[in-house]
Amino acid sequence: MGWAIALQGGAGDIPVDLPNDKRAPREATLRRCLDLGVAALKANRSPLDVVELVVRELENCPHFNAGKGSVLTTDGTVEMEASIMDGTKRCGAVSGLTTVVNPISVARIVMEKTPHIYLAFDGAEAFAREQGLETRDQSYFITEQNIERLKQAKEANRVQIDYTQPQPVKEQVPTSSEGDSQIGTVGCVAVDRNGNLATATSTGGLVNKMVGRIGDTPVIGAGTYANTICAVSATGKGESIIRNTIARDVAALMEYRGLSVKEAADLVIANAPEGTVGLVAVTDKGDVAMPFNTTGMFRACATENGHSEISIW
Amino acid sequence: MGKWAIALHGGAGVDPNLPEQRQEEAKRVLSRCLQIGVDALNLNKTAVEVVELVVRELESDPMFNSGRGSALTTRGTVEMEASIMDGCGRRCGAVSGLTSVKNPVSLARLVMDRSPHSYLAFDGAEEFAREQGVEMVDNSYFITEENIGMLKLAKEANSILFDYRIPLTGADTCSVSAGSIVADNSLQMNGLPISIYSPETVGCVVVDSTGNCAAATSTGGLMNKKSGRIGDSPLIGSGTYACDLCAISCTGEGEAIIRSTLARDVAAVMEYKGLNLQDAVDFVVKVRLDQGQAGLIAVSRDGEVTCKFNSNGMFRGCATQDGYMEVAIWE
Numbered sequence: 001m002g003w004a005i006a007l008q009g010g011a012g013d014i015p016v017d018l019p020n021d022k023r024a025p026r027e028a029t030l031r032r033c034l035d036l037g038v039a040a041l042k043a044n045r046s047p048l049d050v051v052e053l054v055v056r057e058l059e060n061c062p063h064f065n066a067g068k069g070s071v072l073t074t075d076g077t078v079e080m081e082a083s084i085m086d087g088t089k090r091c092g093a094v095s096g097l098t099t100v101v102n103p104i105s106v107a108r109i110v111m112e113k114t115p116h117i118y119l120a121f122d123g124a125e126a127f128a129r130e131q132g133l134e135t136r137d138q139s140y141f142i143t144e145q146n147i148e149r150l151k152q153a154k155e156a157n158r159v160q161i162d163y164t165q166p167q168p169v170k171e172q173v174p175t176s177s178e179g180d181s182q183i184g185t186v187g188c189v190a191v192d193r194n195g196n197l198a199t200a201t202s203t204g205g206l207v208n209k210m211v212g213r214i215g216d217t218p219v220i221g222a223g224t225y226a227n228t229i230c231a232v233s234a235t236g237k238g239e240s241i242i243r244n245t246i247a248r249d250v251a252a253l254m255e256y257r258g259l260s261v262k263e264a265a266d267l268v269i270a271n272a273p274e275g276t277v278g279l280v281a282v283t284d285k286g287d288v289a290m291p292f293n294t295t296g297m298f299r300a301c302a303t304e305n306g307h308s309e310i311s312i313w
Numbered sequence: 314m315g316k317w318a319i320a321l322h323g324g325a326g327v328d329p330n331l332p333e334q335r336q337e338e339a340k341r342v343l344s345r346c347l348q349i350g351v352d353a354l355n356l357n358k359t360a361v362e363v364v365e366l367v368v369r370e371l372e373s374d375p376m377f378n379s380g381r382g383s384a385l386t387t388r389g390t391v392e393m394e395a396s397i398m399d400g401c402g403r404r405c406g407a408v409s410g411l412t413s414v415k416n417p418v419s420l421a422r423l424v425m426d427r428s429p430h431s432y433l434a435f436d437g438a439e440e441f442a443r444e445q446g447v448e449m450v451d452n453s454y455f456i457t458e459e460n461i462g463m464l465k466l467a468k469e470a471n472s473i474l475f476d477y478r479i480p481l482t483g484a485d486t487c488s489v490s491a492g493s494i495v496a497d498n499s500l501q502m503n504g505l506p507i508s509i510y511s512p513e514t515v516g517c518v519v520v521d522s523t524g525n526c527a528a529a530t531s532t533g534g535l536m537n538k539k540s541g542r543i544g545d546s547p548l549i550g551s552g553t554y555a556c557d558l559c560a561i562s563c564t565g566e567g568e569a570i571i572r573s574t575l576a577r578d579v580a581a582v583m584e585y586k587g588l589n590l591q592d593a594v595d596f597v598v599k600v601r602l603d604q605g606q607a608g609l610i611a612v613s614r615d616g617e618v619t620c621k622f623n624s625n626g627m628f629r630g631c632a633t634q635d636g637y638m639e640v641a642i643w644e
Contacts, residue, residue, distance in 0.1 A: 089572040089573070089603070090572075091571070091572060093543075095434065095543075096434065096435060114539065115568070116538070116539065116542045116568065117543075117567075117568050117571050117572075118542065118543040118544070118548075118571075119539065119541045119542055119543070120409065120410065120434055120435065120541050120543055121410060121434065121435040121436070121541055122435070122540065122541060123539055123540040123541015123542065124541050126540075126541070127539065127541070209430065210428065210429075210430060210433060210437055210441065211436065211437035211440065212433045212434050212435055212436055212437015212438050212440070212441070213430045213432065213433055213437060214407075214409075214430075214432040214433070214434055215430075215432070219432070219548055219549065219550070220548065220550075220551065220571050220572070220574065221548070221549075221550035221551060221571075221574040221577055222549065222550060225574070238430075238431070239429075239430060239431045242405065242431050242432070242549050242550075243403045243404070243405055243431070243549065244403070245549070245550040245554075245574070245577045245581075248550060248574045248577055248578075248581070249577075249581065252577075252578070252581040252585060253585060256581060256582060256585035256586045257585045257586075
């Protein structure tokens with residue numbers, strides 16, 4: 001037993017020849033976030049504080065699909081969603097945020113300061129302002145890469161997990177920054193030395209999504225779930241994650257079938273359509289699992305007994 | 314060919330002092346909607362078609378808290394949500410924040426059938442509705458006098474209410490002090506005395522004669538809720554769930570239903586522990602709800618149907634192909 005932490009920056013079709021100028025900043029962010037999370041756990045911060053602060057950091061990084069750097073709706077706007085849950089099953093979720101710098105913090109305040117679990121759109125924005133959270137103009141969140149991804153998606157007339165390769169064209173455009181589309185989600189799960197668990201997930205959603213589209217991230221049991229046994233944060237194609245109740249199922253398999261977290265997580269991933277999901281999970285005993293059925297998943301983990309990892313494929 | 318079965322609900326948690334006349338009215342609405350579902354099943358309609366049809370009826374009737382007759386937000390407006398799930402393939406559709414769509418459950422179905430997504434909300438959902446040409450009405454269509462009165466009471470009590478359809482005996486609703494009611498009544502639901510609380514949500518579950526299961530749930534949500542508040546009804550796995558084994562629709566304290574992923578848990582327990590429908594439902598309501606009060610209706614692919622609640626009553630009805638048909642409120 002001991003503390004453990006795992007975080008993800010999205011699962012998807014990440015090309016194994018990802019150019020270094022795309023790979024390095026993301027790995028650096030994963031490293032930085034892992035270090036922050038580990039330091040907080042060592043300092044005895046609660047897992048809820050830890051997952052929130054790590055996800056805030058990931059939201060602030062423009063290379064991942066959450067907060068700043070969120071992918072764009074079909075209208076070229078940003079609509080962000082997030083959720084947070086702890087092992088006592090308290091939870092909070094938000095959708096349709098357009099100006100709040102850190103959606104995960106709004107989710108936490110919904111959980112702690114309202115009798116509700118889930119607030120969305122205008123109501124959520126108004127609530128965030130009432131609570132004094134930092135807001136910025138939409139342009140703060142929008143990056144060049146995402147404008148380009150949206151353009152490509154419209155040309156291909158498709159809705160993508162943010163991470164896809166551009167469709168092959170006759171005259172192959174020399175590597176442009178859009179070749180490595182943003183990854184689906186960011187998330188973090190953590191357990192402290194006493195077995196207390198928490199999870200947090202945040203995203204901008206799918207490239208070219210319909211305005212008003214909600215994915216799995218704010219749906220408790222789909223993208224996020226925690227109870228006294230484990231904490232899970234999922235990433236990938238939202239529609240698949242919702243229908244497969246991914247996060248809840250990892251815990252349910254452990255509870256009802258007595259599987260280990262690795263067995264449960266592997267099974268859940270295997271049962272989802274190929275190329276659509278990934279997840280990170282920790283247990284009250286400090287075990288970690290990070291399976292995915294996509295080409296890759298930006299991820300990192302560390303445990304008190306010294307194991308530490310940052311990986312993509 | 315298997316046997317079909319159907320159940321519907323109009324909400325869990327009922328005032329034990331609900332006037333006889335109101336009880337009869339509610340049972341009439343439940344019977345009428347149940348009969349519509351039964352007739353459709355006898356015409357071999359699919360599970361998805363039948364749950365949509367029945368929930369449309371419940372939404373259109375102002376008796377229960379969905380569609381017309383929805384509870385009001387703190388601003389006095391209506392924001393509706395719904396979800397539908399087809400056990401065959403576990404396709405699903407959900408909507409939230411609807412203000413002018415006459416039948417939320419039908420829009421949820423269109424999200425499932427005609428959009429690349431599973432869940433649309435607020436302006437985006439309304440825009441989709443317009444594109445799809447569904448029937449739209451002014452927000453005032455959904456608002457009833459009773460609920461306007463109830464909202465006033467709820468604000469006085471400074472609490473969230475499901476919605477209140479029970480006219481207070483004697484006195485004019487608006488002038489009765491919420492405080493005195495709060496003091497009188499010890500039976501509570503969602504933090505409020507049951508006499509100024511009334512059930513929320515409607516739902517329907519069906520297994521058709523091919524053994525396919527489907528579920529649908531629809532609601533106006535909590536009385537005096539913050540604008541933008543989303544409850545369990547549109548959340549797949551919480552208020553609604555269907556797979557090849559069963560279909561479930563839940564009602565009651567939304568936050569408790571979400572935390573316990575109630576609908577998914579019934580199916581998970583059947584799948585992963587091998588329990589039958591009744592045992593799964595009993596287990597989940599007894600063990601998984603923690604302190605919450607809620608109810609659910611469920612069917613299995615083998616033609617079983619059950620209703621279960623730990624609240625004080627649940628408006629419900631069920632029927633099976635061999636002629637059994639019943640509506641009830643109490644235990």
